Amino acid sequence: MEQRYTVTRAAEILGVRASVLRYWEEELDLHINRNEQGHRYYTGYDITLLANIKELKKRGLALRAIKDVIPKIAHTVPGSTDSRVKLLEGEKAPDERMVEFQRILERLITQEMQMKKEGEVECRSLDAAIRRRQLARKEAAAALERKRGRRRT
Template identity: 35%
Template sequence: MRIGELARLTGVSARSLRYYEQQGLLHSTRSSGGQRYYTGAEIARVGIIRRLFDAGLGSRVIARLLPCVDSDDPDIAEGAFSTMIGERDRLTADITRLAEARDALDALIEANTRYRLGADRDGPGPAEEGLHRAS
């Protein structure tokens, strides 16, 4: 099937399919005129690639995971599993850092809100709280 048909069947743009191929995630054969042709197996592969992108993985990580789709080798499967665990741990650490940043911002917003309402006029001002009041 040609790229337009694969795009229609998978809901992925032709541009994305070309990107997947450029990154080594997807494979096609070429006609003498240079048109891409895909097998039916590529429909399932695109589905897997989309799920991995949706899980927050980048194309380099996905390229490391895809060999387990094409192989029954337990070592390859174990490597892919370890990669997924590592990526989940990276995402968890990112979530923790973002939550801490949000909590710090919430504290600044709360202090600024109290100051603006006059509740802290006798306490530390915005400069002492690390804030700068706009004139």
């Protein structure tokens, strides 16, 4: 039988609060299994998925960006009755799924980092323009003060 983890144990393994796991489940529309009493339980796959989500968050990706990739990596657990999407249209072995998942995550991370880098360049350019404008105003104000000082004497 597959190892099952409670929300508390999964949170300990991942180093996050249980409320974070519940929040991610809701925001990312994750389908976490529940036992007969309705309590969440996490499988090894779920723990790996959540660890990758945590890493993406750590690298600065927004949940919205992460949510876009989740349907590509979720899969139907053999024998389960939930409605998870199959990974990339076909059944692959679990190890192949994780390799594909890692590739997708790396591509997503690379794209997000490139967008951040481009945004930083634009911000630096804008900051430089604002500083030049402030300096020009300061110099103009100083020149006006000198001119006024000469008229008074």
